[in-house]
Amino acid sequence: MLCRSHRFVELQEIPAVAVSHLTAFSMNGIQHLAVANQFDGRSYNIESKIYEWNDASSTFLEMQSIPTKGAIDWEAFSMEGTQHLAVANHFDGSSYNVDSKVYRWDDASRIFLEIQSIPTAGAYDWAAFSMDGIQHLVVANSGNGSSRHVDSKVYKWDDASSTFLEMQSIPTKGAHDWAAFSIDGIQHLAVANLGDDSSHNIDSKIYKWNDASSAFLEMQSIPTKGAVCWEAFSINGTQHLAVANLHDDSSYKVDSKVYQWHHVAYTFLETQSIPTEGAFDFTAFSMEGTQHLAVANHFDDSSHNVDSKVYKWDDASSTFLEIQSIPTNAARNWAAFSMDGIEHLAVNSGKDVRSWSLAALGGYLVALSVPIFMAKMCQQAGSYSEVPLKKVQTQRQQAKQLMELLGLPDTFSGARQIIKQSKYVLAVKMLLESGMLYAMEAHQRAILVGFSAQCGAGTLMPLKSSECPSMAETAELPACHALLAANALCEADAADDDGGCVVPKELDNCADFDVYKIVPLACGAIGCQALSHILWIAALVSFGATIAWNAGFYASSLRKLQPDKWQRLWISFTALFAFLASLLVTTTFVGFAGGSAAVLAMALLCPLLPVCAWVMAAWLASLKAKVKGSK
Structure with a gap:
């Protein structure tokens, strides 16, 4: 983190394993960080790292790995x-x-x-x-x-x-x-x-x-x-x-x-x-x-x-x-530590799992439980304790036929055996893959678009914090103008540069008069809106296909379970998926806005499909099966 406008803002995240201590030191005029890694989840005998500041990338880059044993602290000192x-x-x-x-x-x-x-x-x-x-x-x-x-x-x-x-x-x-x-x-x-x-x-x-x-x-x-x-x-x-x-x-x-x-x-x-x-x-x-x-x-x-x-x-x-x-x-x-006259702080902090990750994980675990849940419910639906033995045996046989008809396993062993052919397993597989893709791409899009703004012939990007002018230089707008290059502008006159140019609040990084520069659009450049929109649409198509697949699967199962009533039940069934689809469309428009609203909307949407799958599975399993030959 570095201090701008009397506040510390995040500069870099350094991937590390169970960091216990960070030590800053300067050597040959270059800033370094020594990171003590204690435990990687399997062993204490792991490597700790030394990082060196790189001006070209404006980041700390790893320069040496040193074997340590549950390292807790580094102490830096100069001798002779x-x-x-x-x-x-x-x-x-x-x-x-x-x-x-x-x-x-x-x-x-x-x-x-x-x-x-x-x-x-x-x-x-x-x-x-x-x-x-x-x-x-x-x-x-x-x-x-x-x-x-x-x-x-x-x-x-x-x-x-x-x-x-x-x-x-x-x-x-x-x-x-x-x-x-x-x-x-x-x-x-x-x-x-x-x-x-x-x-x-x-x-x-x-x-x-x-x-x-x-x-x-x-x-x-x-x-x-x-x-x-x-x-x-x-x-x-x-x-x-x-x-x-x-x-x-x-x-x-x-x-x-x-x-x-x-x-x-x-x-x-x-x-x-x-x-x-x-x-x-x-x-x-x-x-x-x-x-x-x-x-x-x-x-x-x-x-x-x-x-x-x-x-x-x-x-x-x-x-x-x-x-x-x-x-x-x-x-x-x-x-x-201080670099270029700017105070920096480095903190060793565990990585926080974002809300969408937790929600999606919970939904995926629920979805994985559905096949066995359905099988057990169907099995219970075909068995009653207070009926003649012959009828019980007949109902159990019907339940077995029903599970075979639906392609549902009655044990985990059975699930493994039919994993290649079960329609339900394939549906869950599609759910997992598209849901994960959706979460990753949507999160990436929020990063790409939420922190850039399209302006005229390019994308308006903030200067690196290290390039920001001093507070004294930006005390007045004319002073800010004096610092500008040909392709840069100040926060106060950003709207005047192009009528469609809007600077998100997230771009505040250089005090009251921020300085920005126009970066030409390039398909592979960070902040390229065209690329991020393509990723966003691809993720939505994948997620939408999963909704359609699950809708088709449950419709087929419903028709087999209740051949004489499925059209009436289909209305309720359709309403559920229509509601989910409307949320998907709403989130699409919210997502194009970028920023925190999109991330929040995605956090709410990710677990909805698995939860709906659970509700649908429980509902179908509770229905009385109409198998041929039954009265």
Whole structure:
């Protein structure tokens, strides 16, 4: 995400597997992202990724894959002018006692090469800091599988051996994060203790370097509730700390806290309580000279679909005030970085399943159950407990003949045997294929058309956010005009360029006076309305054919079930499919408008045909069959 008009808008979605942490760093003047992948659904022994910013595509592109074991965190630091990375390997599928790794950038091979393997116990975080000109690392060991009472370690770089050597062991309780900071030139460390073996409501600790003992000594103990992160930052020259509280043993809806260093009391005092929902991370960054905080909300006691928040420091109230709420799914951390003078935020968030996907999936599962449901209902319709045995046998035989007549299986085994010849199975197959095609193409069309507008000889497209002029340059319309190329126009005069040119609200991306450019229509170009309409029509034809097929199939079944009454029942049957067809036509026109309305209409339409199939199947199965020879 990048900040435009004092709001963060989405810039890129990076496909990843169970991302646990994002770390931003700059190397050779180019922005990079290190992504820690924890678990792919099958194994913890998977690869984590390093991405590099590419100016040509204005996206992050993968540059290296590194094997990791349940990776939770990357820490980036520079030592002797060379970029280094440390990865916290948490779990390998069988043990928490796994080695974490340190890597160094190699210019010759242009990759990160492993330089050291360090034994860790459920490592959750690395923090790097320099003290007396020497690089240090501290690891948060969260537990060994049997207890959270394990020591975390501080390491010091040793030039002689070219390795990090352990210099101190600090008792911790489910340590999840370290924050390193300096007060009055003295190094400090804050550890976030998640909890002991019985409770999350325990103290987290702050340590201060002591020259006499050459060790970090405890300076302050702060009550926390499932603390998972400390973030250190300075406001007006005063040190602050923010702690992300995850859970208090009963709820994830707990307040996280902001603390300020008090020189007189020589301690950190609480200055603000911020409501959070399973807060997993705080990230501090400065924008336009003002301190900001971004919190990653993970869970609200019922759902992972919770908004994460961005806060801005307010001098008048001496507090952080919310400025933006960003939809996220099981967010675990934010990474803040600046490119080309624009502030960016990267968040690791689970992919939200869109409404049309859930609706369609539910409808498809219903449709798959219909054949067996019909068979069982027909079988039950031919059997009564309070009739003579001979009549029961006769009715069962008639039911069997009926199922054979309709091509319906009475067991899943039977369904497999006749899958190649059953008309019903073929109908369901068509339903699945065309319904999926409809959903995909309609969604694609909403993306293509909903975010473009046809204007004269081309398609009006917004400039890339990185190409947007500054707020000062767009303060007045004449200033905006001065920036325009021959094929561009400003938001305020877009309608004057062509009477039929309408700029959708979704195109707002450059403050009050957005800048657009005319892109010539090309059949393969993103935003090509001709192409998107073809896809839309093809999907509708496919979906309409499925309606016709199912209508024909059920009409045939109805005629066989009720040969003497099917014409009367056909009226009700036709009304159902006529209603569905009218919805299809309505959605067609709504879809041509593009945008969110089309997506919503498609979300409602996708499951209707499978649901109608269920209703029709239940209705047909409940009818008394008229088989030849029956009275």
